[in-house]
Ligand code: 13P
């Protein structure tokens with residue numbers, strides 16, 4: 574039985590020996606964030622995966638993120654410590670359902686959140702992340718109808734901001750959809766002076782955005798991707814923040830601004846898929862170079878274009 578220090582030292586030794594790069598999402602456990610070469614949101618992680626010179630990428634996140642890295646860098650070895658680290662949102666649509674939806678709207682442009690499988694990306698025109706959804710949608714010619722998938726809350730938020738004609742898939746993340754208006758109202762009551770940073774996947778995101786435009790006492794509500802939250806805390810004068818997303822990000826925020834106070838909108842906002850990555854399986858991953866994430870060539874070829882568009886519009 575080894576302790577955390579053993580795993581941390583061995584992970585660092587193996588990473589250096591194999592010249593690997595360790596990428597971690599903002600929701601990873603604190604110990605993994607602390608030893609990673611780069612911690613960020615989906616967009617930032619894809620950008621680093623596209624640019625890194627390392628031939629071995631170890632992805633501490635969920636499967637679609639590692640798949641995206643493998644599509645962008647097909648000649649590199651991309652590993653994930655646990656192949657079962659999935660995503661409830663990505664699982665809310667499959668290729669058959671998308672093909673059927675497209676056949677019902679042959680004139681529409683398909684915009685897919687990066688939280689989708691490679692097969693879905695291969696059937697899409699554009700990929701987006703929570704940090705560039707609005708910009709990507711605004712770059713699409715105005716007369717085009719949009720099929721937006723799979724997150725209904727991010728879709729509704731993007732539709733509200735851009736005013737575009739959209740059909741929105743009825744999918745949601747099981748962690749974020751629970752952060753709805755009731756939770757938001759409770760937390761606003763408990764922390765009336767805090768700034769509210771809300772992920773667009775939350776059940777309350779579009780109503781919060783509307784409130785922030787309509788009411789003076791809601792001016793301190795802002796909608797951000799996880800990395801957008803980090804940037805906002807860096808530039809804000811506020812001393813207190815309520816964070817409406819997965820709780821793992823609080824570690825990075827607290828490290829960034831130890832003098833400020835951060836409260837999770839919900840103590841229950843924890844993604845069990847993100848938490849499947851542990852020090853022990855990360856160590857085994859580096860030691861045995863398992864588990865490789867590879868996307869079949871024909872699917873990867875088709876999925877690359879929408880991903881490249883996502884990387885270009887930031
Ligand atoms: P970000 O792109 O904002 O990091 O979000 C990813 C995600 O999975 C949200 O649940």
Ligand code: SF4
Nearest residue numbers: 660661662746748844
């Ligand atoms: Fe997927 Fe939700 Fe987990 Fe993000 S928090 S990885 S959207 S299940």
